[in-house]
Amino acid sequence: MLASVERKVALVLFVLSVLYLISSFQLPAFPYAIVDADALPKGLGFLLAALSIFLFIQNPVEDRKKSDMNKEEVLMLLAVAGLIFVYILLFELLGFVVVTIFFLLVTSRMLGYTKWKTLIAVSIGFTLVLYFSFNYLLQIYLPQGILPF
Amino acid sequence: MDTISNMLYGFQVVLTFQNILFVFIGVLAGTLIGMLPGLGPISAIAIMIPLSYGMDPASALILMAGVYYGAVFGGSTSSILLNAPGISGTVATSFDGYPLAKQGKAGKALAIAAISSFAGGTVSVVALMLVAPLMASFAVSFGPTEYFALMLLGLTAIASLSEGSTVKALISATIGLIIATIGVDQQTGTQRFTFGNPNLLEGIDFLIIALGLFALAEVCSLILSRKSKMMDGNSNVGSLKITKQEAKEISGPIARHSVLGFILGVLPGAGATIASFMSYITEKKISKDPSSFGKGNIKGLAAPETSNNAATSGAFVPLLTLGIPGSGTTAVLLGALLVVGVQPGPLMLTDHPDVFWGVIASMYLGNIFLLVLNLPLIPFIARILYIPKALLISLVIIFCMIGVYGVSFSTFDLYLLLAFGVIGFIMRLLNFPAAPLILAFILGGMMEQSFRQALTISNGSYMTFFDSTVTIVLLVLSLLSLTLPFIKSKLSKKTGEEEKEHLAS
Numbered sequence: 036m037l038a039s040v041e042r043k044v045a046l047v048l049f050v051l052s053v054l055y056l057i058s059s060f061q062l063p064a065f066p067y068a069i070v071d072a073d074a075l076p077k078g079l080g081f082l083l084a085a086l087s088i089f090l091f092i093q094n095p096v097e098d099r100k101k102s103d104m105n106k107e108e109v110l111m112l113l114a115v116a117g118l119i120f121v122y123i124l125l126f127e128l129l130g131f132v133v134v135t136i137f138f139l140l141v142t143s144r145m146l147g148y149t150k151w152k153t154l155i156a157v158s159i160g161f162t163l164v165l166y167f168s169f170n171y172l173l174q175i176y177l178p179q180g181i182l183p184f
Numbered sequence: 185m186d187t188i189s190n191m192l193y194g195f196q197v198v199l200t201f202q203n204i205l206f207v208f209i210g211v212l213a214g215t216l217i218g219m220l221p222g223l224g225p226i227s228a229i230a231i232m233i234p235l236s237y238g239m240d241p242a243s244a245l246i247l248m249a250g251v252y253y254g255a256v257f258g259g260s261t262s263s264i265l266l267n268a269p270g271i272s273g274t275v276a277t278s279f280d281g282y283p284l285a286k287q288g289k290a291g292k293a294l295a296i297a298a299i300s301s302f303a304g305g306t307v308s309v310v311a312l313m314l315v316a317p318l319m320a321s322f323a324v325s326f327g328p329t330e331y332f333a334l335m336l337l338g339l340t341a342i343a344s345l346s347e348g349s350t351v352k353a354l355i356s357a358t359i360g361l362i363i364a365t366i367g368v369d370q371q372t373g374t375q376r377f378t379f380g381n382p383n384l385l386e387g388i389d390f391l392i393i394a395l396g397l398f399a400l401a402e403v404c405s406l407i408l409s410r411k412s413k414m415m416d417g418n419s420n421v422g423s424l425k426i427t428k429q430e431a432k433e434i435s436g437p438i439a440r441h442s443v444l445g446f447i448l449g450v451l452p453g454a455g456a457t458i459a460s461f462m463s464y465i466t467e468k469k470i471s472k473d474p475s476s477f478g479k480g481n482i483k484g485l486a487a488p489e490t491s492n493n494a495a496t497s498g499a500f501v502p503l504l505t506l507g508i509p510g511s512g513t514t515a516v517l518l519g520a521l522l523v524v525g526v527q528p529g530p531l532m533l534t535d536h537p538d539v540f541w542g543v544i545a546s547m548y549l550g551n552i553f554l555l556v557l558n559l560p561l562i563p564f565i566a567r568i569l570y571i572p573k574a575l576l577i578s579l580v581i582i583f584c585m586i587g588v589y590g591v592s593f594s595t596f597d598l599y600l601l602l603a604f605g606v607i608g609f610i611m612r613l614l615n616f617p618a619a620p621l622i623l624a625f626i627l628g629g630m631m632e633q634s635f636r637q638a639l640t641i642s643n644g645s646y647m648t649f650f651d652s653t654v655t656i657v658l659l660v661l662s663l664l665s666l667t668l669p670f671i672k673s674k675l676s677k678k679t680g681e682e683e684k685e686h687l688a689s
Contacts, residue, residue: 040614041614044614048355055362055377058377062374062376063374065372065373065374068371068372068636068640069636069639069640069643069644070635070636070639070640070644071372071374072369072371072372072374072376073374074636075361075365075632075635075636076362076365076376076377079358079361079362079365080362082358083355083358083359083362086351086354086355086358087355089351090349090351090352090355093349093351108407108408111407112404112407112408112609115407115577115581116602116605116606119581119585119602119605120599120602122585123585123595123598123599123602124595126585126589126595126598127595135582138578138581138582139578139579139582142574142577142578142581143574143575143577143578144574146407146410146573146574146577146578147410147411147574148572148574148575154575157575161579161582162582165582165586169234169586169590173234173235173237173238173590174238175234175237175590176593177586177589177590
């Protein structure tokens, strides 16, 4: 079972290296370079191909950590990833303050934090402190979005 | 004499209100983030990088260096109190530190850790101050072939020294190099692997990779372990006092391992983790009473704690004098330096002496801050371990987002960050080490440049790589370092036994 996981990974890597090599060979040539832009990518592509073959044939290292992931946990990870995705989607649209407060509330609640009062206070306080210190102290402007400040 | 006047100059740079504040912020943030189990020094530095935008280079490096050695310092606290090392460099600390805490001597263990860390850090800063200029004057004569070979050695060393399969580590490094080829080629202007996407023209920013592969992937692990509390009710660490007898006992290990740690830190690929394990093993070997190790022997606590902090300053030697990082963490530091517009290397001593001597001087100050933070204030600081994980996780995610958005102001990079977070987590699941990837990514551009420079100078002849003795020696060393895993497998068997004993006790 373990070996087959390792081998699948090796196969994926091999396919990756082939794709990378194909696009390396399609790079346009530059007439005045002794070593052109495609030299290194080609070398790396072959190197990755060779290494993935090694990975395929070698014996898997035995001391693997047993992953204790059940379905519920995988779903949780996917849910957090989904929330991050939504966060990015709305980031510039609604602005940093609104989306961040929303994200902190939903994510922390979903991960099992139940003290609503603390949660609301932390979410709003943290977001506002970050927003104002970035915008006014560091002059890194985070998206303002629908808010007037 | 020269060194003394240079050091005075360094202190002149540091002892402004602003820079003292940055040292303090750096070590405090480092201690806090390092203490949190799961978040390592790379995440700590990457999370703090946005603060340095727009700073002058000396202040930026002073801040970032503070975060780094602060994280190594802080990592020991959670090793001792929770048996959950905050960072990998303090795993060996938990072998004897946690048993001490279980015996109700947590305060004593924390005090010993703080004093050893302080001594290790300070001794190795002195060594750094003496060695770095010598190294820089030697490296001034290096040409592109030497640099290429040196970076190659860095990569092979980190691949062969990282945990687990060497093939996997090499694959990580190769993928790092491949990611580095994305973007416009510096020499010819050819667009490589951008797929017509204008966001990829300048390549992928290192911060995206550092935050994705480390911070976000670590967040995933935190999510999986969110139900276990970091700290249970007991916050009483007990007395921090150390007796004279104990002070005498740990002075030997401290002296030995500050030197050993520094040397291991200078070497490419080694760093704090390996230094701390090596020190623990040697200290156990030369001990008259090896069976007491793992049961709360204060020497077994002092040795790795001294060593990991000494290695941290040691790692600055190649970073500052050659401009070549030897580990994932220093690679991220280098990235931070490049953002503020400083290229470290042998010329930094003459071009940016304020950065060079400033950061060295700041380390003296930083170590003193750390001692104060970690000795009398530790019971208060350890309260950060009470932060509920659910809150911590979402806050860290926001920090990652802001960090990346602050570099590019584009949401495309945020999607990339998410993608690298997923990749980083998958790599963890499959036991692919991430440190070689980030190091290779940072070195990639420089390696390609020196490789092509060398061949352009020699008009395409590969013999140029065999012209200089230094290059040949470095190339041979990189080949040899690939045989290290065999030696290491013997060593790791020993540490494996060590851990088993530790578990059994």
